[in-house]
Amino acid sequence: MPILTKHRLQYVLLSLLSLLAVIPFVWLLSTALKASDENIFAYPPHWIPAKPTFDNFQSVWKQVPLGAFVLNSLVVGALTVVFNLTFSTLAAYPLARMSFRGEKGIWMVILSTMMLPFQVIMIPLYLMMLHLGLADIAGSYNTGLEASVRTWLGQVIPFVISGFGIFFVRDALVSLPRDLEESAVLDGCNSWDILWRILIPLIRPTLATLAVFSFMASWGEFLWPSILLSEPQHFTLPLGLVQLQSAFSANWRLIAAGTTLSMLPIIVFFLLMQRYFVSTDVGSGVKG
Amino acid sequence: MSLSLFRPQTPYLYLTVPLMVLTAFFALPLLWAVGISLQDYSQDLYHPTWAGLSNYQRLFSTPGFWKSLGCTAWFVLGVLPPMVCLPLGLAVLMNGTLRGMTLFRLVLYLPVITSMVVVGIAWKWLLADNGLINYGLSQLHLGPVPWLTSPDLAMWSIIMVVVWKGSAYYAMMYLAHLQSLPNELYQAAEIDGASFWQKHWHITLPHLQPTIAMVATICTIAGVKVFTELVVMTKGGPIGSTHSLVYFIYDAAFEQLDLSLACAAGLVLMGMLLALSLIQLRLKHSANTASESTAN
Numbered sequence: 001m002p003i004l005t006k007h008r009l010q011y012v013l014l015s016l017l018s019l020l021a022v023i024p025f026v027w028l029l030s031t032a033l034k035a036s037d038e039n040i041f042a043y044p045p046h047w048i049p050a051k052p053t054f055d056n057f058q059s060v061w062k063q064v065p066l067g068a069f070v071l072n073s074l075v076v077g078a079l080t081v082v083f084n085l086t087f088s089t090l091a092a093y094p095l096a097r098m099s100f101r102g103e104k105g106i107w108m109v110i111l112s113t114m115m116l117p118f119q120v121i122m123i124p125l126y127l128m129m130l131h132l133g134l135a136d137i138a139g140s141y142n143t144g145l146e147a148s149v150r151t152w153l154g155q156v157i158p159f160v161i162s163g164f165g166i167f168f169v170r171d172a173l174v175s176l177p178r179d180l181e182e183s184a185v186l187d188g189c190n191s192w193d194i195l196w197r198i199l200i201p202l203i204r205p206t207l208a209t210l211a212v213f214s215f216m217a218s219w220g221e222f223l224w225p226s227i228l229l230s231e232p233q234h235f236t237l238p239l240g241l242v243q244l245q246s247a248f249s250a251n252w253r254l255i256a257a258g259t260t261l262s263m264l265p266i267i268v269f270f271l272l273m274q275r276y277f278v279s280t281d282v283g284s285g286v287k288g
Numbered sequence: 289m290s291l292s293l294f295r296p297q298t299p300y301l302y303l304t305v306p307l308m309v310l311t312a313f314f315a316l317p318l319l320w321a322v323g324i325s326l327q328d329y330s331q332d333l334y335h336p337t338w339a340g341l342s343n344y345q346r347l348f349s350t351p352g353f354w355k356s357l358g359c360t361a362w363f364v365l366g367v368l369p370p371m372v373c374l375p376l377g378l379a380v381l382m383n384g385t386l387r388g389m390t391l392f393r394l395v396l397y398l399p400v401i402t403s404m405v406v407v408g409i410a411w412k413w414l415l416a417d418n419g420l421i422n423y424g425l426s427q428l429h430l431g432p433v434p435w436l437t438s439p440d441l442a443m444w445s446i447i448m449v450v451v452w453k454g455s456a457y458y459a460m461m462y463l464a465h466l467q468s469l470p471n472e473l474y475q476a477a478e479i480d481g482a483s484f485w486q487k488h489w490h491i492t493l494p495h496l497q498p499t500i501a502m503v504a505t506i507c508t509i510a511g512v513k514v515f516t517e518l519v520v521m522t523k524g525g526p527i528g529s530t531h532s533l534v535y536f537i538y539d540a541a542f543e544q545l546d547l548s549l550a551c552a553a554g555l556v557l558m559g560m561l562l563a564l565s566l567i568q569l570r571l572k573h574s575a576n577t578a579s580e581s582t583a584n
Contacts, residue, residue, distance in 0.1 A: 015392075018392055023414075025402075088306075094300075098299045113310060118513075119515075120557065124317035126541075127320075158313055223538070227538075259406050266403070277400075
C-alpha cells in the first residue's frame with residue numbers, strides 16, 4: 001500500500017507542475033483565439049473563447065512580417081549548427097586522437113575562451129561587422145536577398161565556434177577505444193578517412209546533441225541581433241516579437257496571436273528531436 | 289602510440305581553421321575591447337586619444353554603474369537558492385519509470401525550449417495589473433499586486449519567471465546523475481527502514497553534491513549576464529530597479545554611444561566572472577581535500 005500512495009502523490013505533484021508549465025501558454029492561446037468583441041479582461045476569465053476565431057492570427061500575419069522572422073531564425077539557426085559542428089569536430093579531432101607539440105597550450109587557449117563573456121567582445125564585434133558590411137545601418141534601407149544574406153552572416157559569425165562545442169566533441173572522441181585508428185591505418189586509411197568514416201559515425205549522438213543545443217541557443221538569441229539589426233525584414237523571431245510587443249502595446253489579442261504562431265516551429269522541432277532534449281544521456285555529457 | 293600513425297603536420301592542418309576563427313572572433317575583439325576602454329573617443333570618433341585608466345575612473349564614479357551592480361547582485365542572490373533547490377525536487381519526482389513519465393518530461397520541458405522573449409511576453413500578460421494572476425488574488429480579496437510595475441517587486445517577479453523557465457533544465461542535469469546512482473544504495477536503505485526523506489537526505493544529497501555545485505556555478509554565471517528577460521518584461525524599470533550590468537553596458541554602448549565606458553564595464557564584468565570561477569575552483573579544491581581527509 002505505501003508504494004501505491006507514494007506513486008499517487010508523485011502523479012498528483014507531476015500533474016500540478018505540468019499544469020503550471022503549460023498555463024501561461026494556454027492563456028496566451030486562449031487570448032489569441034478571442035474575437036474582438038469578447039472582453040479579454042473579463043472576470044471571471046474565459047478559458048475557452050465564446051466564439052473562437054483565427055482573425056487575430058490573420059491580422060498579425062498581415063501587419064507584421066512574421067514569415068520573414070521565421071525564415072531568418074531558421075536560416076541563422078541552421079548556419080550556426082553547420083558551422084559549429086564542423087569547427088568543433090575539426091578542432092576536437094587532433095586534440096582527442098593525436099599527440100603533438102603545443103597540444104596542451106592549444107587546449108588551454110580553447111578552454112579559456114569559455115570564460116570570455118560575449119558581452120565583453122560584442123562591441124568590437126559590432127564594429128567589425130560594420131566594417132565588413134554585415135550589419136544593418138539605420139536609414140540605409142537595404143532590403144532584398146543580398147542584404148538578408150549579409151545580416152545572416154553577421155548574426156552567425158560570433159557563434160560559429162564555441163569552446164564548449166570543442167570540449168563536448170573532444171569528450172566523446174576521447175572515450176572511443178584507442179586501437180580504432182591502428183587497424184584503420186593498416187587498412188590504408190588516412191586521417192581524414194578515419195575521422196569521416198569511423199569516428200564521426202560513432203559519435204553521431206553527441207553531434208546531434210550539440211546540434212540541438214546550438215540551434216536552441218541561436219533560436220532564443222536576443223542580445224546580438226538587437227545590436228546588429230535595425231531593418232524589420234532582417235529580424236529573427238525574438239527581435240520581431242519584442243517589436244510586435246511595442247507596436248501593439250495594448251492589443252494583447254494580436255501580441256498573443258503573434259507569440260503563439262512563433263512557438264509553432266520550435267514545438268515541432270522539439271517533438272521531432274525530443275530524445276535529445278529529455279533523454280538523460282544528454283545531460284550526462286555535460287558533466288562538469 | 290597514435291603519434292606515429294600520422295604525419296607530424298596533420299594535427300595542425302585540422303586546427304588551422306578553428307584557431308583562425310577563434311583568433312579573429314574571440315582574441316582580436318578582446319584585445320580591441322581593452323584598447324577601446326583605454327582611449328577617449330569623445331572629442332573625435334575617428335581619432336581617439338589615449339586616456340589611460342580614466343574611463344575606469346569615470347565608470348566607478350557613475351552612480352548608474354553601481355546601481356546596475358546592485359541589481360545584478362539582487363538577481364543572482366535571489367535566483368540562486370530556488371534555482372538550485374527546486375530542480376532537485378523536480379528531478380526526484382521525474383526519476384523512475386512511472387507510466388506516462390516521458391509525457392510529463394516533455395510537458396515540463398516546454399518552458400525550457402521556448403525562447404525567453406516568448407516566456408517574457410506570456411508572463412507579462414499573466415502578471416499585468418488586470419491580468420489573470422491579479423484576478424485570482426482578487427477572488428481571495430487580495431491585490432491587485434503591481435508585479436512588474438513596482439520597483440520593490442519587479443525584480444522578484446522576474447526571478448520567479450526565470451526560475452519557472454529554467455527549473456526543468458537543471459532538473460535534467462540532476463536527473464542524469466540521479467540515474468547513475470546505484471539502485472542498491474536505496475534498496476539497502478529501504479531494508480534498514482529508511483523513510484523517503486531519510487533516503488534522499490542521506491543518499492541523494494551527498495551523492496549529488498558535485499552536480500549541485502555545478503548547477504550553482506552555471507546559475508551564477510548566467511545570472512550575472514541577465515539581460516533579455518529584463519528587456520522584455522520591464523525594460524530595466526521601474527525607476528531603474530531592474531537595470532542590470534549588461535543592460536548598463538548595452539545602454540552605454542548603443543544608446544549613449546559611449547564605447548569606452550561600455551568596454552570598461554564589460555571588462556569589469558569579465559573580471560567578476562573570472563573571480564567567481566576562481567572562488568569556485570578554490571571551493572571545489574578544498575571540498576576535494578576535505579573529502580579525502582575524511583576518507584582516510
